[in-house]
Amino acid sequence: MTSPTTSAGLRVALIQLAYDDSETVPERTARVVDLVRAQRGHDLVVLPELWPMGGFDYRAWPDKAEATDGPVVKALAEAAQDAGVLLHGGSIVERPADELGPEGKGLWNTSVVLSADGALASTYRKIHRFGFAGGEPLLMEAGADLVLIELPNGSHAALSTCYDLRFPELYRAQIDQGATVFLIPAAWPMARIEHWRLLLRARAIEDQALVIACNTAGTHAGTEMGGRSAVIAPSGEVLAEAGTGEEVLSVQIPAGLVESARESFPVLSDRRL
Numbered sequence: 704m705t706s707p708t709t710s711a712g713l714r715v716a717l718i719q720l721a722y723d724d725s726e727t728v729p730e731r732t733a734r735v736v737d738l739v740r741a742q743r744g745h746d747l748v749v750l751p752e753l754w755p756m757g758g759f760d761y762r763a764w765p766d767k768a769e770a771t772d773g774p775v776v777k778a779l780a781e782a783a784q785d786a787g788v789l790l791h792g793g794s795i796v797e798r799p800a801d802e803l804g805p806e807g808k809g810l811w812n813t814s815v816v817l818s819a820d821g822a823l824a825s826t827y828r829k830i831h832r833f834g835f836a837g838g839e840p841l842l843m844e845a846g847a848d849l850v851l852i853e854l855p856n857g858s859h860a861a862l863s864t865c866y867d868l869r870f871p872e873l874y875r876a877q878i879d880q881g882a883t884v885f886l887i888p889a890a891w892p893m894a895r896i897e898h899w900r901l902l903l904r905a906r907a908i909e910d911q912a913l914v915i916a917c918n919t920a921g922t923h924a925g926t927e928m929g930g931r932s933a934v935i936a937p938s939g940e941v942l943a944e945a946g947t948g949e950e951v952l953s954v955q956i957p958a959g960l961v962e963s964a965r966e967s968f969p970v971l972s973d974r975r976l
């Protein structure tokens with residue numbers, strides 16, 4: 704995969720959604736769809752991990768799981784089309800109609816990307832499952848595939864999700880496939896928010912990539928979420944960072960950011976494999 708010599712600028716909106724346990728999935732979906740529609744004029748809109756089913760609401764996952772042609776993704780597709788944006792819809796608890804996976808669990812933490820014409824452009828199944836003996840490893844299958852998408856400015860973005868951020872080898876594999884941007888939805892708790900902030904900058908600096916990371920806010924299933932969604936330049940400079948509550952972060956990313964960083968300080972060419 705080759706990226707353009709100089710990528711154009713990109714206008715991005717990160718919807719750092721706050722939620723608690725009081726909303727139903729249809730209610731939250733309706734709220735999110737309105738927020739997405741309001742982002743017309745952006746090239747790319749990003750939502751957090753597992754916002755429909757609740758990132759830490761493990762017990763609800765089996766009942767709330769949907770297929771990627773289910774009501775949540777359909778609503779997101781319509782919103783992307785109405786707003787005329789490429790939409791990273793965060794992730795859902797995916798239950799495909801006809802697949803159980805190697806461990807027989809039948810659920811995945813699946814990110815969905817909708818194009819501006821409302822088509823499902825791409826999906827990514829979270830590779831590193833969070834929760835040790837409980838949570839994701841107990842209930843979900845692990846994804847196995849690297850996924851890259853083309854952004855409206857022609858650059859290539861690699862998909863990962865939340866806990867994946869702790870595994871730098873994933874991001875090295877993604878840049879080896881041509882990624883210059885990392886798109887990372889998350890449900891990262893307040894208790895470890897400084898890890899999030901540090902690791903986002905680390906991934907940007909070590910891989911000389913643009914990091915676009917959208918976290919969750921609010922408190923659900925007894926876990927306070929940390930917010931601090933961010934856009935980080937390959938230099939490690941924080942171009943924009945959200946606070947800890949619900950917020951839409953709107954960022955104009957300058958043209959050629961990654962290319963000029965890699966050209967002026969070509970550290971990646973000194974790798975010894």
Ligand SMILES: NC(=O)CCC(=O)C(=O)O
Pocket residue numbers: 752758833864865866867869889890891892895898
């Ligand atoms: N949803 C997650 O993957 C949470 C990750 C997390 O809390 C951590 O890595 O710390």
